[in-house]
Amino acid sequence: MSFPYKLVATDLDGTLLRTDDSVSRRTRDALAAATAAGAAHIVVTGRAVPWTRHILDDLGYQGLAVCGQGAQVYHAGEHRLLTSVTLDRQLAGVALAKIEAEVGPLFLAASRDGLDGEVLVGPGYAVTGSLPSTPFTDASDLWSAPLNKIYIQHPELSDDELADAARRSAGGFVTVAMAGAGIVELLPLGLSKATGLSLAARRLGLKAADTIAFGDMPNDVPMFGWAAHGVAMANAHAELKAVADEVTASNDEDGIAVVLERLLG
Numbered sequence: 422m423s424f425p426y427k428l429v430a431t432d433l434d435g436t437l438l439r440t441d442d443s444v445s446r447r448t449r450d451a452l453a454a455a456t457a458a459g460a461a462h463i464v465v466t467g468r469a470v471p472w473t474r475h476i477l478d479d480l481g482y483q484g485l486a487v488c489g490q491g492a493q494v495y496h497a498g499e500h501r502l503l504t505s506v507t508l509d510r511q512l513a514g515v516a517l518a519k520i521e522a523e524v525g526p527l528f529l530a531a532s533r534d535g536l537d538g539e540v541l542v543g544p545g546y547a548v549t550g551s552l553p554s555t556p557f558t559d560a561s562d563l564w565s566a567p568l569n570k571i572y573i574q575h576p577e578l579s580d581d582e583l584a585d586a587a588r589r590s591a592g593g594f595v596t597v598a599m600a601g602a603g604i605v606e607l608l609p610l611g612l613s614k615a616t617g618l619s620l621a622a623r624r625l626g627l628k629a630a631d632t633i634a635f636g637d638m639p640n641d642v643p644m645f646g647w648a649a650h651g652v653a654m655a656n657a658h659a660e661l662k663a664v665a666d667e668v669t670a671s672n673d674e675d676g677i678a679v680v681l682e683r684l685l686g
Contacts, residue, residue, distance in 0.1 A: 424458035427631035433466040435637035451678035467600035489569040491617030507567040516591035523590045530572040571607040598640040613643035
């Protein structure tokens with residue numbers, strides 16, 4: 422039986438990556454078999470390029486990756502940024518003011534644009550994992566160079582509560598995405614993983630109807646809406662499971678491989 426999709430789109434954290442940030446041999450083999458059967462594999466992640474590149478290099482990944490929540494299309498084999506969308510800093514400032522007017526002071530971080538864009542982290546902001554970041558104390562540093570996104574955290578509100586409040590108060594200025602535990606982001610208005618994935622797919626001559634997508638968080642909802650078939654991991658957020666075509670095993674139990682092996686027959 423031939424593989425029914427021409428494009429396999431996978432999120433990274435909580436999906437392709439196990440809890441320890443590794444990619445299992447079984448999942449690597451299943452993706453290799455899918456590509457041998459004629460499918461392209463595109464990584465679609467909320468992480469900007471500087472936080473994604475080392476993982477792609479480790480995988481020996483040569484293709485296109487959609488990074489920064491759809492903002493960046495990156496050619497991994499050539500280490501080249503093909504497209505990049507930046508956040509309007511004036512609008513972002515208005516959005517932050519509106520959110521803080523509703524919920525009080527926020528802890529902030531921001532992802533600078535470019536292949537080597539730093540992630541700036543302000544006082545009180547908790548970075549997940551051991552990803553490289555640069556502390557800042559002067560708020561003007563935040564706005565001194567082009568940004569792909571701003572990260573927000575709140576001392577008391579849950580991620581869901583903070584994302585809801587941000588959408589209510591600033592949804593007309595920015596897109597609000599929830600990408601993982603402690604990761605609520607402000608993005609250019611209208612930007613999503615679906616935007617970036619459709620751009621990358623078009624470069625390969627592929628369409629939504631050709632695509633199976635795997636994910637675990639609410640920021641994957643637009644990608645599931647775009648792709649022909651959306652597969653949520655067992656560890657996925659309830660909001661994503663609600664719109665998924667199927668739910669597979671967790672990221673630690675090779676959920677991507679389970680589905681690909683079945684489709685490869």
